[in-house]
Amino acid sequence: MTSFYRRARIDEIDEIMEAVEDSRAVLKAQGNGQWQDGYPCREDLERDIRNCRLFAVVDRENPSVLVGVAAFTYYEEDYDHLYEGAWHSDLPYMVMHRVALKAAYRGRGYGKDLFEAFIQQTKKEGYRSLRIDTHEGNDVMRHLISWAGFEYCGKAILPPNKDRMVFEKILQENEVSRRILESDRIYLRKLNEADMPDLKQMYQDPENMKYYPAPYDDARMRRLLDWTDDNYRKLGFGFYAIIDKSSGAFVGDCGLSMQNIDGELLPEIGYHLKPCYHHQGYATEAAKLVKEFGFREFGFKALYGYSTKENLPSVHVMIRNGMEFVKEYGEGDDIHVVYRVLRTKEI
DSSP: OOOOEEEOOGGGHHHHHHHHHHHHHHHHHTTOOTTTTSOSOHHHHHHHHHTTOEEEEEOSSOTTSEEEEEEEEOOOGGGSOOSEEOOSOOOOEEEEEEEEEOGGGTTTTHHHHHHHHHHHHHHHTTOOEEEEEEOTTOHHHHHHHHHTTOEEEEEEEETTTEEEEEEEEEOOGGGSOOOSEEOSSEEEEEOOGGGHHHHHHHHTOTTTTTTSSSOOOHHHHHHHHHHHHHHHHHHSOOEEEEEETTTOOEEEEEEEEEEEETTEEEEEEEEEEOGGGTTSSHHHHHHHHHHHHHHHHHOOSEEEEEEETTOHHHHHHHHHTTOEEEEEEEETTEEEEEEEEEOOTTO
16 A cells, blocks of 8 residues: 655654654665765755655555655756766656655655655656666665666766766656646646647737737747746646647646746746637636645745736636735836735645
8 A cells, every 4th residue: 555645844854854864874884875975964855845846755554644755856957968878768757866764664665655656746747757866885775766667777977976877767658647637627737839829829819918018929939838848847837738628629828937026036827818718717717726736736825916907807817716916016118916815724
């Protein structure tokens, strides 16, 4: 039975460091120099938590007890160049780092649970490639990597001049979830290159973009999709395609992004619809899904919306999504309004 996994919390940092120190001691007893230079330190794990990338596996009988942790992250620059061997694919990937387990739980299958959690989270986020590295002398980790179905690819140098074996596991297309969020009527999935014609129907339509400075040209559309891909990799969230379940039609996009709102970088819920889907409740429905997603998966304490003051359709969606007016401010010739919804215990 696989134990439950979830995102780790900052109030668990002492328990997390217990798992790290226990793992460090095991490596030292094995004569392995890995983790003997102070890495990972408390600040490393706190940063993982702030970035919502540290996941915890909990006791199967007592879910309030943290057993172990691992950081599930994205692109690793040091993986770009292997000095020996080659990766088996050039697919976008997720990486598992900083795997730690409390000593009392060793030998009870929780290490395997951490790998199962990594695989499940990768599927959930829509990636097909999983990568990991370890010290050549870390026999326990190498055993788990082999058990989980990873294949050896070669060797890389990680800072500061650490020689590591690297491994990759590739999931089949049908193993990966394409639905990030869903309701009875719609689901949200990641945007991709094939969506460009639908995106252009929204972003290049003059009437649809009347509250923006101008419709997007092709170069701006290219930057939009590249920016979205970059957000998926670096932040774990971005804009998603809204798909109508009954017809399979592309309705619009909706998602989370970090936006400069009157000089502050804040998490914002944005949405756009193809003209033929206006005034049918799609934007509100998608925005509510994204709101719950942002609070539940990424731990935001508040989420924002903003638009020009005259963009009343957007303002109405913010209000229907539970947001309240915060302020208005000037930007160029426009007046912008800012709305916010706070996290509640119910979400």
